[in-house]
Amino acid sequence: MRDSVIPAGSDAHYSAGALIRRLLAEQGLVHWKKYAVAFVLMAIAAGCTALSAYLIGDVINQAYVNHNLAGIITLGFITAALFAGKGVATYGHTVLLSYIGNRIVADNQRRVFDKLLNEGLGFFADRHSSEFIARLTAGAAAATQMINLLITSVGRDLLSLIGLVTVMVVQDPLMSFFSFVVAPPAFLVLRKLIRRIYSIARSQFDGGARIMETMQETLQGIRIVKAFTLEETMRERFDRNVAAVERDANKMARVSARASPLMETLGGCAIAIAITYGGYRVIETGATPGQFFSFITAFLLAYEPAKRLARLNIQLNSGLVGVRVLFEILDSPPTEAVDDQKPALQIAAPSLEFSDVHFSYRSDEAVLHGMSFAAEAGKMTALVGPSGGGKSTVLNLILRFYDIERGKIAIGGQDISQVSRRSLRRHIAYVGQDVFLFRGTVRDNIAFGKPDATDDEIAAAAKAAYAHDFILGFPRGYDTPVGEHGLQLSGGQRQRISIARALIKNAPIILLDEATAALDSESELQVREAMEHLCQGRTTLVIAHRLHTVAHADRIHVIEDGAVVESGRHDELLRKGGRYASFYRLQLKEQELRPPLAAVASS
C-alpha cells in the first residue's frame, strides 16, 4: 500500500467531538434560522407519531371495554389527521434540510477552489490533481451529510424517542423500566465498533482518490498509453486500486452491519419481557388492554429511531473522514497568499535585472547559483544554453511563481518581491514552454489575454501571431472549439493561439519560452517577424534553442548550470569563440544535415 495521499496536517487532527463542534460552528450556525424551522417541523412529526401511539390505547379500550363505535370513528379521524400532519411536516423538513445541505456543499466547493487559487506552483508540483477532486467532492458532501445527520438524529429520532418513551412511561412505568435494561449492553458493544469504522473509512477515501488518479492520468496521457501499448499496465493499476476499495467497502459493510444482529436480539429480549409482563398484568391484575397495546405500539415505534441513534456514532465516524479531509485542505496555510496590500509595480522604464540570484526548487538541489544579468528596457534579450541550465526557471522567478532564496530581481529598479504579485503579472505577457489552452473556442482562448477584447482586437492579435488564416480555414472560424487542453488543434496552431493570447495582453514586458519551437520553418519565420514587430519598444526576454532565431537580439546571455557564462551580441559572441560560438557551429552542422528546403526557408 502506498502512503496516504493526505498529508498529516497537524491542525486538522481534531478528535471526533471537536470536529463536529467546529463543523456545526463554522458551517451549520450560519443557517440556524432554517435549521430551527426544520427542527420545529421534526418536533411536530415526532409529536404526531407519539400521539398516534398513545391513541391506540384509547381505541382498544373503546372497542373492547366500552364498545363505543362513535368514539372509535372519531379516533380514526384523529389518527388520519395525525398521520397527514406528520407527512406534511416530514415533507417540510426534508426539503428544508436538502436546501441547506446543497448550500453548504456549494460553499465548501467555492472555498476549496479559492484555496487552490492561492497556492503557489510548488504546492501543485508535490500533489496529484485528482487528490483535490476527491477532496472537493467527498469533503464538501461529507460536511453536509454530517450536519444533516446530526440534525435529523436529534430532531427526528431523538424527539420521536422521547415522545414514545413518554407514552410508554405514562402507560406503564414499571414495564418501561424492564424494557430499558437492555440498552446499556447495546451501547457498550457499539462503542467497540467505532474505532474500526474510522480507519476503514480513511483507507476507503485514499483508495478512491487513487482510482481517480489513475483514471485521470490514463485519459490525459491516452496517446502515450496507446502508443506504448500501456493498456495492460494501466488496467492492472486500476484493477488493483478498485479491488482495494472494494475490499474496504466490504469490510465496512461487515463491520457496520455487525451492530444489527446485536440490536435485533436485544430488541427481541426487551419486547419479550414487555409482552410477558404486560400479558400477566392484563390477565392476572385486570389492567385494561388499551394500556397494554398502547405501550407495545409505542415500543415498536420507538425501536427504529432507537436503532438509528445507536448507529449514529458509526455513521458519524465514517462521515467525519470526509470532513477532516476538507478541513485539512482549508486549514493548510496558503503557499501564495494574496498580497494585494503591497504597492503596485510602477512601469516607467521596465528594465529587468537579476543580481546574484540563488534559487532551488528542492532544498538540497541548487538550480540557480548567483545568476546576474540585465535586460534593457524596450530591448530584446535572449537566453540560450543547454537543456536543464535554468532558462525556464528564470521566467518562473520573474513571474514570482517561486520565491528566491538570495539576491534580487528588479523591474525598473523595484524589487519584485516588494510589489504585489497581481500587479507584477498584469504587466507581463507570457508564452510558456508547454502551451495550455482552456476548453472553449479559439476566440475565448485568445480573449483570456484581455477579457474585454473586441472581435477586431482578437483578429489583429491572431494576424500578428500568424494564426488568422488557419483560424478562418476552419468551418466555424473563431468559434471553433479547441477541445480539452486544445487537443483538437495541431501543436503549431496551439502555439500560435497562445502567442496571440499573449500579444493581445499588450503588456510592457514579454516573456517567451521557446515560443517558436513547434512551428515549421516557414511559419517560424512569419511568427518571428510578427514578434519583432510586436516586441518593438517592449522589454522582451526570449528563450531559444535554435540560435538563429535570436541572432538579431540586442543582447544574448548564455546560461549554463544556473549562471550566466557569456553575454554579448550575436556577432560579438561568435568572434569571441566561446560557448556560444561552439553551440552555434554545432547547430549549423545539424542544419546542413537537414533537408535542403527547410534549410533555405529558415536561413
Ligand SMILES: Nc1ncnc2c1ncn2[C@@H]1O[C@H](COP(=O)(O)OP(=O)(O)OP(=O)(O)O)[C@@H](O)[C@H]1O
Ligand atoms: N518544478 C520543479 N521542481 C524541481 N526541479 C525542477 C522543477 N522545474 C525544473 N527543475 C529542475 O531545475 C533545473 C532547471 O530547469 P529549467 O526548466 O529552468 O531548465 P531549462 O534551461 O529551461 O531547460 P530546457 O532547455 O530543457 O527547457 C533542471 O535541472 C530541472 O530538473
Ligand SMILES: [Mg+2]
Ligand atoms: Mg525550459
